[in-house]
Each structure stands twice: as structure tokens, then as C-alpha cells.
Amino acid sequence: MHPHSSVLILGLGSWGQTLSYLFRQQGCAVRLWGRSQGALGKDLLDNIDLLVSALPIKAVRDVAQRVAALQPSPDVILVSATKGLEAETVSTAADIWQTYCPNQALVVLSGPNLAAEIQQGLPAAAVVGGQATATKQVQDLLGSATFRLYSNEDRRGVEMGGIFKNVIAIACGVNDGLGLGVNARSALITRGLVEMVRVGCHWGGEAATFYGLSGLGDLLATCTSSLSRNYQVGWHLGQGKSLPQALELTHGTAEGVNTALVLYRYAQHHGLEIPITAMVAAVLQEQLTPQAALTHLLERPFKPETTPC
Numbered sequence: 001m002h003p004h005s006s007v008l009i010l011g012l013g014s015w016g017q018t019l020s021y022l023f024r025q026q027g028c029a030v031r032l033w034g035r036s037q038g039a040l041g042k043d044l045l046d047n048i049d050l051l052v053s054a055l056p057i058k059a060v061r062d063v064a065q066r067v068a069a070l071q072p073s074p075d076v077i078l079v080s081a082t083k084g085l086e087a088e089t090v091s092t093a094a095d096i097w098q099t100y101c102p103n104q105a106l107v108v109l110s111g112p113n114l115a116a117e118i119q120q121g122l123p124a125a126a127v128v129g130g131q132a133t134a135t136k137q138v139q140d141l142l143g144s145a146t147f148r149l150y151s152n153e154d155r156r157g158v159e160m161g162g163i164f165k166n167v168i169a170i171a172c173g174v175n176d177g178l179g180l181g182v183n184a185r186s187a188l189i190t191r192g193l194v195e196m197v198r199v200g201c202h203w204g205g206e207a208a209t210f211y212g213l214s215g216l217g218d219l220l221a222t223c224t225s226s227l228s229r230n231y232q233v234g235w236h237l238g239q240g241k242s243l244p245q246a247l248e249l250t251h252g253t254a255e256g257v258n259t260a261l262v263l264y265r266y267a268q269h270h271g272l273e274i275p276i277t278a279m280v281a282a283v284l285q286e287q288l289t290p291q292a293a294l295t296h297l298l299e300r301p302f303k304p305e306t307t308p309c
């Protein structure tokens, strides 16, 4: 228990609420801020140990600027739990926080963490990515027998795993919405992991990280569970819905929708082959039907099974 530790959580969505539940279980004093509460006041930052961002990527830059203006103590550790890419700048959430709050120790939290299961008290594991002293402090504060936390110094890889898996979750949702079965879905997960490693290493992550909780672990959770919003979007597309209809039917943030387009453009620019992501991007832009995209993937030339990096 940590009765003297204080945590400020930014974002009142399903992940912010769930992290609040986990920190409170650990005995931390938790303050929550969401945009519905108005301006972020300086008093919210007083005497906190951790500042946890559970915002969707589209909100991070604006909030990070506001936090920076309030000049948090350099002792406060920043924890970014966002799994998305900013479309305009191709930045991750950690990139953005680093820009505005360069004096804070910064870690990312990622892994197979479907909020609804955690809120039921079911066990889960995750990884804290960042420099060793800060990750250890977060492990000690948030880790428990039901929320097992690993550390990993490869912050970039941990963050990229959580970002990339959302795109493959959409592909698997499409697969299941079309009724194509478990074999095809397993192939998408496995080949999706290859794409993640290829792009993630190019982005500065380490290959081994993608075989851990934030890469393979989160792929397995979100590519196989209808609790995942990204999977749900894909499933509705596979069922013949348009993207606006699929988004309307899905409650909450599905970061993979923008991420797929950003990653596709990034890979094209750098000459990286990511065919599943390319097909997800084509379906999201209504350039191909889900069925045509699947057919396109299956008709690619045969090739050796290689592992990048």
C-alpha cells in the first residue's frame, strides 16, 4: 500500500477510470481531470508523484502544452498510456510529452489491458517502458498481484507495440466480420507481428520488445476479443457497414483508424513492406471492399517466411 503517494490522471475515459481504480486499490490518492471539468488548475499538480496521461492521441498535444505551462516539479514522473499516432506530425504521445515536458522522467505503459476485464478485478500484466529508476517507481506504485508489471528500457518499442496492434486488430475484426475463421485470423496476427517488428525496428524499437506484452501480448488480446474497439470497428466493416456506421456502432476511441493511415504513409515513404496495414488503410478509405482487400492479400506472390531485424 502507498497511502502517501498521489497520482493525477488526465482523461476520464475508460482507460483513465480503470487506471484510477488500480491506483486506488494500491492505496494511492488519486486526482482525476477531464475536459468536462474545465481548465487544468495548478492545484491539481501540487505534491503529486505521478502524472498519468490516459488521453486519446488527438488530445495529447493540447493537454501537454497546458501541463507544461503549469511547470510541474521535475520529481513528477510522467506516465503515458496513449496508444496512437498524431496524424499531422507522425508523433507518438511520448514524443509529444517529451517536447513539452523535457525535464520530467517519462515512461510508457502498455500491454494486453482490456479495460472492462480489469474493472472486473480479473488479472492482467503490462510493461512499463523507460529508464530503469522511473520504471521501478511505477512498478512499485501500480504493480500488484492482479496487475503484474514488467519493466523494459526500450520505451520506443513498448510504445510502438501498443500503437501498431490496433491496426491488426481492425484487420482481425474484418476477418471475423466476414466469417473467414480462426486459421485466417491466426495468419493475420502472425504476419501482422512481422509488420510490427519491421516498422517498429525502423522507428527505433528493439525486435525482442515486440515479442513481449506490448506487442504480441496486446495483439492476442485485441485481435481476438470483441471488447476491443478496434476489433469492433473492423468487425462492422466486415459485416458490410461503412466506416461512419462502424464508428457510430463502436463506443469509445479506436486509435487504429488514424494509425493505419499514418503507418501506411510512413511505410510507403521509407520503402517498408506492410501489406496488411496497407489493406486496412485501403478499406478505411473505401478504396477496396473488405473482401477485395482479403483477396488481394492472399493473391500476393509466394515468398519465404522471414523474420525481420
Ligand SMILES: NC(=O)C1=CN([C@@H]2O[C@H](COP(=O)(O)OP(=O)(O)OC[C@H]3O[C@@H](n4cnc5c(N)ncnc54)[C@H](OP(=O)(O)O)[C@@H]3O)[C@@H](O)[C@H]2O)C=CC1
Pocket: 011, 012, 013, 014, 015, 016, 034, 035, 036, 054, 055, 056, 057, 058, 059, 062, 063, 081, 082, 083, 084, 113, 114, 115, 116, 251, 252, 253, 255
Ligand atoms: N480502454 C482500454 O482498454 C485501453 C485504452 N488505452 C488507450 O488509452 C487512450 C484513451 O482511451 P480510452 O480511455 O479507452 O478512450 P475513451 O474513448 O473511453 O475516452 C476518451 C476520453 O478522452 C477525452 N477526450 C477526448 N478528446 C479530448 C480532448 N481534446 N481533450 C481532453 N480530453 C479529451 C474524452 O472526453 P469526453 O468524455 O469529454 O469526450 C474521454 O473522456 C487511447 O489512446 C487508448 O488506445 C490503452 C489501454 C487500454
Ligand SMILES: O=C(CO)COP(=O)(O)O
Pocket: 083, 111, 112, 113, 114, 115, 166, 169, 218, 221, 222, 227, 228, 229, 230, 231, 253, 254, 255
Ligand atoms: O489497448 C487496449 C487493450 O490493451 C484496448 O483496445 P481497444 O482500444 O481496441 O479497445
